[in-house]
Amino acid sequence: MFEKVVCQMAIDFTLSDAQKKVQLDARDFAESVLAPIVRGADREPDPLTAFQMTKPAYIEAYRRGIAFCMLPKEYGGGGLTNVELILAAEEICAVDPGFACTVLVNGLGLLPVWYWGTEEQKEKVLGAATSDPSGEWIVGYGASEPAGTPGGTANFDTPLPAPAGIGVTARLDGDHYVINGRKYWPCNVGGWDGAGANTSLYVVRTNPEKGGTEGLAALLVDRGTPGVTFSTIDSFGHRLTPNSEVVFDNARVPRENLVEGTQGNGDLLINRNFAWSGPVAGIAAVGVARAAYEAALSWAKTYTAGGPHPIIHHQYVGYVLGDVAAKIEASRYFCWKAAHYIDQHDYHGELIGAMNKVFCTELLFDAVYKCLQVVGVNSADKKHMFEKYLREAAIFPIYDGGNFGMQRRRVHGVMASPGFEPRALMNDEYVEFTKDMETIGTVSPPTSVGTQRIETVPPPTPAGTDRVGTAAPAPVEA
Template sequence: MSIDFGQSTGINFSLSDDQKKVQLAARDFAENVLAPVVRDADREPDPLKAFQMTKPAYVEAYKRGIAFCMLPKEYGGGGLTNVELILAAEEICAVDPGFACTVLVNGLALLPVWYWGTEEQKQRVLRAATSDTSGEYLAGYAASEPPGTPGGTANFDAPMPHPVGIGVTARRDGDQYVLNGRKYWPCNVGGWDGEGANVNLVVVRTDPDSGGTEGLSAILVERGTPGVTYDIIETFGHRLTPNSEIVFEDARVPADNLIQGTLGNGDLLINRNFAWSGPVAGIAAVGVARTAYEAALAWAKTYTAGSPHPMIYFQNVGYVLGDVAARIEACRYFCWKAAHYIDQHEYHGELIGALNKTYCTETLLDSVYKCMQVVGVNSADRKHPFEKLLREAAIFPIYDGGNFGMQRRRIHGVLASPDFNPRALMDDEYVEFTKQMETIDTIQHTEAPQQPLEMA
């Protein structure tokens, strides 16, 4: 086979005019609308009040088409591609990733309605989200549950009977489902007043006799549903997005609110959502690290530390900041690749999304700390941004499906498949994610471990 080297156009990393417009519009919002409220809101001790302080910025984001930019235009959304979403997300996350998480969760809650809902559900739910005249509409996504024995969703796909994994049950009773149980950590679900978002997508066990990945489904729970209460969780990072506990006590939800295409396959919904959110979390880490790097570079170019010249001329400072700059660039393009892959493969990308999330979030957490080392003890002074940036960066590896557990387990499940092609991502081939890939690493040893012999 001969190769015509003269005809290659290469891979284009330049943004199109439309992509540049998305990026600059997001930067304008982040720097001129969001940034002025972030510092005071982050320091508000009450987590609900802190979230409420971002409400004017959120309403402006809604008016500018940011809040539901990920939904298709045919239902009133912004219709952004995933690449465009990533470009916008970096700009917002560079100012505050918590606020960006609020917007992200709107997508986690409502994209499954687009994927698997009936046309009636799409018209009813998606239209309501994109046509709210107040600009305050929030959608929550609830999958995670409290830690415990034997419950907790870190191993939600462990193949053991209920209540292991997802324990919230939804029992059919005529034309309703009756929900019981608790969710812990879901975002947006409490709404602006702690009394409920406009609508919440809740992953439940519609077949309580099943365990592991079987019998899971997704159902919409609307604000004001009797038997549902919320309690805001106080977190050390991402403080401007609201995490909550939800308690369901015989909460009755119309059977028509079940997302029919998810019946029995709520586990695949969770994994598809993680595929979509993987590069968003990755680019969020890029945005935070970018802010830390720019602040540390400005510091190094300003202060001399007793030398005749600014610190940037010290060899170690220059080397460390150069390494950080390289990591930011590498992770940014990995996020672009992941988002492009998801655009090309019908919003599937379970493998590349997990690879992207684990690598970028861990690489850049370390980079934020290296920037603090360049600045030294002054980085601990809260008049500088580093303390907040470190708190934000520390959240990334443990949220959105913790890297130690759910994310790496998904990667492991794909790699262990007999049919896996290790060059698939390089060749832009579709990598299917199946139920058979889910339960790896979750097999429990029911017998007690053997005790070591005592030394004589």
């Protein structure tokens, strides 16, 4: 028999005064600083020039503490929790998710230094990033590679031997690593002038004799390193963030630029980064859908289509917009849940981060398209913002670890694990992510003949997780 329990429920969707301030400060920046430059920059045909047009806004974001808000205060960062981070991200993404992606990648490049770097690396790299008087400091993150050269990143965690998986190699030569190969799609790595970010973190194969997930680590490559060249990719969405092709031709990087705790675990770095960015990508989709919904609702309340009343009075319009609003609300709170989970579990959330990213980005792509249906053919007129909303929404499911590939495979790998507890997320319990969860579905089993049993390729023996070695620091309170 249930008994009445007199206590305050732990779940409360009311923002604290501090959280509300983070949200409103981000909204003020997005609307007063970022919004005036977005339309012109988005229409600029040259992708590098388009990115450069955001530089004044970035410098202001740096001065307001936004550019490195995710780093701990002890190293000069903003010290925001992940919940606070996505409260701010929604406001910026509602104006332009490409610019927000530039800021996000600062975290993808430097949080692994916080997790696994030496104290000297943390003080040197994080300190430099957060103390630039010009406000221009920018960080790149490079994991993605072009497909088939030789492996590509979509199957970076295949158990097959070299050259499958990540193909950029870094061979130790004395006190330097010599890097060769190509990366494709890394963000921020070209910097403001296309000649290099201040520093970039790349996942490379430091043991080229090993394939699959073995022998991977993270190296910091500083601006001006000889043998590194960049070319900017022209994408149809997120045009205000810079994606590049990077070519390494015997680039020499000091041995001390290896992020020590990532040696042999670069694969787990990739998965942990995607865990952290999962709810950020999810809330970015919320921001874009929110902007499209509000614009469509305003249109429906003023546009009559030649009839006696605005079209909002038609059932179809009202029902569709009501469904869109519900999807936005549901996705927003799932992002809050995922961010809170990552705060509670030492910046781990490989399962919930992937689930969140897949669910929100796909659900809200449909929501944005529904807004275009409500507006009708007028949504195709570029004097309105709807075509931009659709382009931005289409990027979410395929970037930051494609939903069909990296994200769903991570969920699949965790669920297939013998010890998986299906109620773990409901109970806010830690779900460990290990190497033996990575390889699922990356190798097709041989075909069977008749009723012969199909033998699958077993996963490699687990080589530990990123919980060994340097422990992740506890979340920093704002």
